[in-house]
Amino acid sequence: MNTLASKPTSMLLSNATGTKICVTQNSSRSTHQKCYYMDLSWIRRDESLKGLVYSTTPKSITSVERRSSKSLKVRAFSEEQEALVVKSWNAMKKKNPGELGLKFFLRIFEIAPSAKKLFKFLKDSDVPVEQNPQLKPHAMTVFVMTCESAVQLRKAGKATVRESTLKDLGATHFKYGVVDEHFEVTKYALLETIKEAVPEMWSPEMKNAWAEAYDQLAAAIKNEMKPSN
Numbered sequence: 221m222n223t224l225a226s227k228p229t230s231m232l233l234s235n236a237t238g239t240k241i242c243v244t245q246n247s248s249r250s251t252h253q254k255c256y257y258m259d260l261s262w263i264r265r266d267e268s269l270k271g272l273v274y275s276t277t278p279k280s281i282t283s284v285e286r287r288s289s290k291s292l293k294v295r296a297f298s299e300e301q302e303a304l305v306v307k308s309w310n311a312m313k314k315k316n317p318g319e320l321g322l323k324f325f326l327r328i329f330e331i332a333p334s335a336k337k338l339f340k341f342l343k344d345s346d347v348p349v350e351q352n353p354q355l356k357p358h359a360m361t362v363f364v365m366t367c368e369s370a371v372q373l374r375k376a377g378k379a380t381v382r383e384s385t386l387k388d389l390g391a392t393h394f395k396y397g398v399v400d401e402h403f404e405v406t407k408y409a410l411l412e413t414i415k416e417a418v419p420e421m422w423s424p425e426m427k428n429a430w431a432e433a434y435d436q437l438a439a440a441i442k443n444e445m446k447p448s449n
Contacts, residue, residue: 301429302374308418321363322356327409338396370433379440390444403438
């Protein structure tokens, strides 16, 4: 998606099943409006998640405005945050990353059942999601990639990934219609998975460290969310 020339204005039209988002872009030559229909039924509507997910909706309206990689601001990741992330990740690696990855994805689907439609191997499958043979390896890959990105964040000075590139991840997320709410649900599921994996280590400081690392990875992916060439 092309970067917009100026800041867009937006309007929400809500009904019982979803939200219609109209983004108006004004330029010196013309005014252009594009409308999107956001189905919010994929969010499990309970009080514990409303604040988490619905509070991000206004931010998603302007997610069509993409910044170039040069303008992506990276916040400093402290030594203390790095130590907390490394300590907990080392503990998780001694357990079963495959099982943790599976728990991570099952938590995502528990919160947002229709997120399964974003995955080809789940969308048309009649096999129960937790028994799908392709889910566990994929879930482990994503979980390990996310955790290792957090571990390397301070040394690298920015979010990095192995076995792929941020450009490829951005193009894939763009292709399948991933929106800000998906990133927020994924963040919640990630933090809950880590909390359950290392309960004896968990603290507000550790939560903040993992949240910051995830936010920087998500921001880097969003920055590359555009059609592939």
